[in-house]
Amino acid sequence: xxxxxxxxxxxxxxxxxxxxxxxxxxxxxxxxxxxxxxxxxxxxxxxxxxxxxxxxxxxxxxxxxxxxxxxxxxxxxxxxxxxxxxxxxxxxxxxxxxxxxxxxxxxxxxxxxxxxxxxxxxxxxxxxxxxxxxxxxxxxxxxxxxxxxxxxxxxxxxxxxxxxxxxxxxxxxxxxxxxxxxxxxxxxxxxxxxxxxxxxxxxxxxxxxxxxxxxxxxxxxxxxxxxxxxxxxxx
Numbered sequence: 001x002x003x004x005x006x007x008x009x010x011x012x013x014x015x016x017x018x019x020x021x022x023x024x025x026x027x028x029x030x031x032x033x034x035x036x037x038x039x040x041x042x043x044x045x046x047x048x049x050x051x052x053x054x055x056x057x058x059x060x061x062x063x064x065x066x067x068x069x070x071x072x073x074x075x076x077x078x079x080x081x082x083x084x085x086x087x088x089x090x091x092x093x094x095x096x097x098x099x100x101x102x103x104x105x106x107x108x109x110x111x112x113x114x115x116x117x118x119x120x121x122x123x124x125x126x127x128x129x130x131x132x133x134x135x136x137x138x139x140x141x142x143x144x145x146x147x148x149x150x151x152x153x154x155x156x157x158x159x160x161x162x163x164x165x166x167x168x169x170x171x172x173x174x175x176x177x178x179x180x181x182x183x184x185x186x187x188x189x190x191x192x193x194x195x196x197x198x199x200x201x202x203x204x205x206x207x208x209x210x211x212x213x214x215x216x217x218x219x220x221x222x223x224x225x226x227x228x229x230x231x232x233x234x235x
Contacts, residue, residue, distance in 0.1 A: 070107075123224075133170065170193075
């Protein structure tokens with residue numbers, strides 16, 4: 001039975017995303033520092049993003065990759081010191097822990113940001129954040145083009161990011177596998193504002209190898225209010 005369907009046949013709204021994981025900010029501040037590993041959550045139903053993002057892909061992505069990764073992560077950290085620290089410290093000292101633990105922690109964190117990036121009412125950027133974008137990229141269009149250009153050359157198993165660096169600048173970057181800009185040794189460290197999943201499972205059913213069309217669709221769904229909130233939290 002589809003767990004997103006009530007007995008009356010209507011889609012249920014998944015629980016709201018917990019603040020600790022939807023507010024990345026400074027990894028050493030706030031709820032990200034707590035050792036509370038809450039199950040993955042969505043703030044919308046699996047069909048809420050149609051026709052841009054289809055129900056089957058979203059459901060498969062959530063359960064077979066994010067939720068499964070979360071369960072595997074809990075098994076990996078069972079009876080270890082990782083149970084006592086938050087993701088912020090885990091990422092800051094990622095060189096001290098087994099690679100599979102860091103990979104699964106990244107899967108958990110990255111996917112939750114990705115879901116929170118998306119909204120059925122996405123696509124509109126506030127004047128305040130648009131000013132910040134213009135100051136860093138020249139225009140919103142140039143931000144979009146930089147993102148698209150990086151996607152064309154980026155490894156198909158990884159993530160694209162809009163981050164704010166430690167000196168307050170916006171930057172586009174990419175990471176391989178499930179690493180992210182918060183982890184020690186990141187080539188472009190910073191606080192994630194926007195995460196885009198570039199693994200094939202995120203788009204292949206609907207877009208096959210056409211990652212540009214996938215990005216165009218994601219662009220239409222971006223919850224810029226959430227991106228702006230993360231920026232304000234981080235700066």
